[in-house]
Amino acid sequence: MSRRVTLNLGFQGHLEPVTVVIPDDEPTPWLFGERFQIVGKPTPRVDGALRVTGAARYTYDISMPGMLYGAILRSPIPHARIKSVDLSSARRLGGVRAAIRMDDTVVRFAGQEVAAVAAIDYETALDALGLIKVEYEPLPFVAELDAAMKPGAPPVFESGSNVQRPTVNEHGDVTRGIAEAAAVHEAVYLTPVQTHVSLEVHGSVARWDGDELTVWSSSQGIFTVRDDLAVYFNLPHSKVRVVCEYLGGGFGSKFGAKPETVIAARLARQANAPVKVMCTREGEHLATGNRPDAIQKVRLGAGHDGKLTVLELVQHGSGGIGSGSGSAGPFLSLYHCPNLRTEETNVFMNTGPSSPMRAPGWPQGCFALELAMDELARKLALDRLEFRRLNNPNPVRALEFDIGAELYRMEGKERRAQIHGSVKTRNRRRLRGLACARSVGSASPRDRPSRRPRRGSDGHPGHRHRHANDPRDGRGGGAGRRTLAHRLPSRRHALSIFGSLGRKHDHAVHHAGGSPGRGAS
Amino acid sequence: MKHDKHGPPDSRAISRRAFIKGAGAIAATTGLIRTPPASADAAPDAQDGIVERIGPGAQTIELKINGEVKRVTVEPRVTLLRALRDHLNLTGTKLVCDRGACGACTVHLDGKPVTSCMVLALDARGHEITTIEGLLTPDRMSPLGAAFVEHDAAQCGFCTPGMMMSMAAALASNPKAQLEDVKRAVAGNICRCGTYPHVFAAALSVVRGGNRGES
Structure with a gap:
């Protein structure tokens, strides 16, 4: 059933034997320093030629017989009650095969999906959008973080305040930490909203075969898309198959079945034909996710010995109509500090929902914390790297500091060669900085x-x-x-690689062990 | 070598932008008017310059794409990009910004790179259109294409065909291109993954190898 194996685990200079139990059908993990025939050797991408020649088929490139083109009507105003949606004129337009309205009766941001159509070509679908009559009853709105936090700000949701309950993490005593500090740095750090701007917009092609749904989706998480669609359409997982062969960027924003994917499936069901719905670039910016902004009030203090005595963050951020704007991660995990407090508060406002973007919360948090660390080092007249070493609890990071310091010391041509090959840089006044971060690598x-x-x-x-x-x-x-x-x-x-677990396995999608550079797998 | 990527090189043709700007009030959605040789920025004269009236419905036109004449039935408002992708299934040319800003839809018109989202399909008549499919295929790689693969110049790959088109044109007109030249060649091509250094390295390796980056 299983076997006991002693492995040398750890990292360079810190290896120790650990005995583990491994099921018989699992291979023995790789050992530190082990050499392999394939791993660790440079090799061209298997699908490099397909990408370079444009032969790779992304979701946007998919077409199939009878496929219709969908388009989404988005709310032009940030907060409104939808009094009526009249699809009749759109339906009557020649070439239109389906028209739907969204389930919501209130729109809470400009860009929210209101209705959608499918037609024989994209231009006809656009014309049909223009024939949809929507009666909005505008409601007060707020679209700036400062304003949304104020008492009396227009509520984004009927249920109450825009300011959600804060998430607090605390140990030690911040007041004591301030008293013990030889130097304190206090500042407010602002970061703006950023959008992902995947070159391939969000979107899907949906096809129904009886009660079985197949969706080709521009997605980082085909299983999450399948799960969401199964719930939305009340289908068993075995009836939903999701495929993504090539993805033109996602950066964290392409998980789950978002509105455009549900819309494609609904239109396809109504039209009884495959439907492709890809967001416009404008819709992409407004509605498919963003990295929230943040206002971070930071207090940092340290003793003459360079050891942190206090670390405090009071943060507000807005995920628009969504949440997930916290940025405390770096404060909670980069440095050792006896007195630490973080308070993260999400604020609702009438803008598109946030979605994860490349280490959610971390760039904002690192921006604030690492600038503050530099400032405090300056006040203490300490070398910035040395200051970080003094407060670093992690032996792996200590090793990484050594590696980083070595690269940092590499001057002029040598350093540039490291980055650009043997080329000269145009801008010789390259500014250099120093910062610390932590990668949280995990997958569901x-x-x-x-x-x-x-x-x-x-x-x-x-x-x-x-x-x-x-x-x-x-x-x-x-x-x-x-x-x-x-x-x-x-x-x-x-x-x-590409298909979520449906009941069927489609060889057109799953080439089992095919030749490199061809089709799937 | 450097020219306006936002419209066809032929000044007689009406770019989408000039069309909308100049002819909007007159023609809007009901027709496209081609004027005799004149500045693309000049408003077409509805009285005496008309040589052809088109639309508003679809009509069949001929486009010479990758050396072959293709017939396609499109409305006047359909861009060359949409015609290639939606009507001719040539999907190597990518739709990204749809406003001439990102370079992903770059094709060659008479050998010069243009953003095909800014060219009406009608205006591409009479020009030699080359798409990425005409430049190279997986079975018929060009030296530049092979260098892109070798130097890992594509990550997600969505910008890559456009990069290839821009770079191929630049190397064809300047076989001795240096770093600044290859940088300039793809200055209008947005890559979100950050492949630029590898793209530069790939192009320069072709220059050093004495190839011209042509198929």
Whole structure:
């Protein structure tokens, strides 16, 4: 059933033997310093030629017989009650095959989806949008963080205040920490909203085969899309299949079935034909997610010995009509400090919902904390790196500081060569900074390759499919796995990359161990 | 070598922007008027300059794409980009900003790079149109394409065909391009993944190898 193995675990200079129990059907983990035939060797991307030549088919590129083009009507005003939506003229326009209105009766941001149509071509769909009559009853709105926090600000939700209950993390005593400090730095740090701007906009192609739904979605998380669609349409998971072969960027914003995907599926059901709905660039900016802004009040203090005595953050941020604007992560995990308090408060306002963007909350938090650390080091007349070393609790980071310091010391040409190859930079007045961050690498267990042996679609029991949520977004992890799969000596291990687990396995999508550079896998 | 990427190189043709700006009040959605040789910025004269009246409905036109004449039935408002993608299934040319700002839809018109979202399909008649599919294919890689793969110049890859088109044109007109030249060549191509250094390296490797980056 399982076996006991002693592994040398840790990192450079800090290895120790650890005995672990491993199931018999699992391979022994790689050891530190182990050398391999494939891993660690440079290799061209398996799908490099497909991307470079434009042959790779992204969601936006998909077409199929009878496919209709969808378009979304978005609210032009930030807060309104929808009194009526008249789709009749749009429906009567030649070439229009479906028209729907959203379930919501109130829009809470400019850009919110109100209605949608599907037509035989994109231009007709646009014309149909222009024929939809919407009667709005405008409501007071607020679209700036400062204003949204004020008492008496127009409420975004009927249920109450825009200012949500703060999340507080605390240990020690901030007042004592301030008293003990030889120097204190206090400042407010502002960061703006940022949008993801994936080059491929959000969108999906949806097709119904009876009560089975197949969705090609520009998504980082095909399983999350499947789960959401199953709930929305009240379908068992086995009836929903989600596919993403190539992804033109996501940066955290493309998880779950967002409105445009649900709209594609609803239009497809009404029209009884496949429907493609891709956001416009404007819609993409307004409605598909953003990194929240933040107002961060920071207090940092340290003794003459350079040890932090206090670390305090009072933060407000707005996820628009959504939440998730916290930024305390770096404050809670980068440095050791006996007196620490963070208070994060999300504020609602009438703007599009936030969505995760490349380490949610961390860039904002690092921006504030690391600038404050520099300022405090200056007040204490300490070297900035040395100041960080003094307060660093983590041996791995200590090693990384050494590596970083070495790179930092590399001057002039040598340093530039490191970055740009043997080329000169145009801007010689390159400003240099120093900052510390922490990567929180984690993936949802269901997003990891399934370890269950499954019977292959060809019925061959010897095939062991690994189902990975592994869109080709270009970060290289998937390319690495595909490279390994292609180089495996036997074809007994097949990699199903793109399709969520439906009942069926479609060989058009899942090429089990196909040749490099062709189709899927 | 450097020219306006926002419209066709032929000044007689009406770019989408000039059309909307100059002809909006007259023609709006009901027709497109081609004037005799004149500045693209001049408003078409509805009285005596008309050589052809088109629309508002779809009509069949011929476009010479990658050396082949293709017939396509489109309304006057359809851009070359939409015609390529939606009507001719040539999806290597990407739709990203749809306003001439990002370069992802770059094609060659008579050998020169243009953003195909800013060219009406009608205005591409009579020009030699080259798309990424005409430049190279997985089975028929160009030296530049091979260099892109070799130097890992594509991450998500959505900007990459446009980058290829811009860079191929730049290297064809300047086979001795240096770093500043290749940077300028893709200055109008937005990459969100950050592949620029690898794109530069790929292009310069072709220059050093003595290839011209042509297929």
